[in-house]
Amino acid sequence: MKEELIISGRMNPRIDPELAIWHWEIPFYLFVGGLAAGILFFASFYYLRGKANEMPNTVKWAPLLAPILLIAGLGALFLDLNHKLYFWQLYTTIKLQSPMSWGAWTLLVITPLSLLWCFSYLSELFPKWNWKQKTLSRFETYLVGKRKILAWIMVFFSVILGIYTGILLSAFNARPLWNTSILGPLFLTSGLSAGAAFILLISKNNFEKQLFRKIDLIIIGVELFFIIHMFMGFLASTQVQIDAAKLFLGGDYTLPFWIFVVFLGMIVPALLEYLEMKGQKIPSYIPAILVIFGSLMLRFIIVNAGQVSRYLY
């Protein structure tokens, strides 16, 4: 037997009995960050491949959501802070070892970037749009000419944003569940798959739909591979990581994880998308919503379970 008890009565709020420093704000922030990363990645990628007119939903419509998501994410991050008035201190240092720091800087770049992108398409998307001011419409014309540069920067930063949402957690070696480098690629693929699902959700264009079904299927396959790999890694590692894996293999998080994230969020939508590709009539919003829901659940479950997994006591 081995039992460790704190006998002096430590009950620090949000630390004891279990770490609960992060509530809904951080998983929400990671989710919207991942989704925005996915949307912006596909938009700039297909723009650079010269598909802007063939795939208007991907390149022009979907990105309209990105700045909203990013601003909501920043809002959630702000709500999470306990010393809110000192928020600006985040932007007085760049600390590369701290993912929270370079993530905050990435957001500072990609949020205005996504706004500029949307700005450059406003007149095209809404022909009745009328800039009341000359300078604004001139600025739009200027941006239209710069789309290529914008797209290049956006491809780059959207991947960083997608990876960051996972690395933020894996930098914390104190929590055995998070301490795996696979979390970066896992969250990146989950964000890409949610982005693809969103495009599927809004697209009326058959070519685009078919393409994104295929893309989503591949990404879900890669995601499943990462998940299996993650558990294999844990089970072959130290005792604390075996314990962390057990949270999902019989422990408290088993049902929510395997049902909501893996079954409903990956396997079912993958099957539905496959059947659709084979010509079955299935409303395509069903798999799309399931994928987005699974991606949200993944963040919530990993953030919560990670706080429960620990070294001591």
Added chain:
Amino acid sequence: MRYAMAIDTRKCVGCSDCVVACQIENKVPEGFCRDWVVEATSGTYPKLELEIRSERCNQCGNAPCVRCCPTGSSFYADGGIVLVDPDKCIGCGACIASCPYDARYVHPEGFVDKCTFCIQRVRKGQRPACVEVCPTNCMYFGDLDDPNSEVSIKLKERKHKTLIPEAGTDPHLYFLI
């Protein structure tokens, strides 16, 4: 200079005087504590073994809290003591999530707080409050770079261990066993 603390698990009786001393010296807000006492039982009845440890921040030499802090508010001060600058702290909780010892907490005023090895006393040449007040004299404090300091001598004389060395934090809180 490298401050460290050694605590004799064979002398500690678990009275928690160190906890109270810290709360008074450092005006720790009510309901919080910077140090705490752990009772670890191992073995099977009737062959049980008991270890009592007074724990606090380990003033890590490779502190994940300093690494993860996005603003530089958590930093290494003199003698390797890890401090938080409340005027730079945004209260994001990254350092709390990154400390394997759960040694930090959010102060009711919003910034993050933890054991400072009573740096305000140490700078005046005094020992930390917990060390000073311990009725069994089971804590030793001093400079590891000075071979004649209390703590260096104890660490030479006695077998000792640190907590969770596998987390790679290079802790500077030693437990004499």
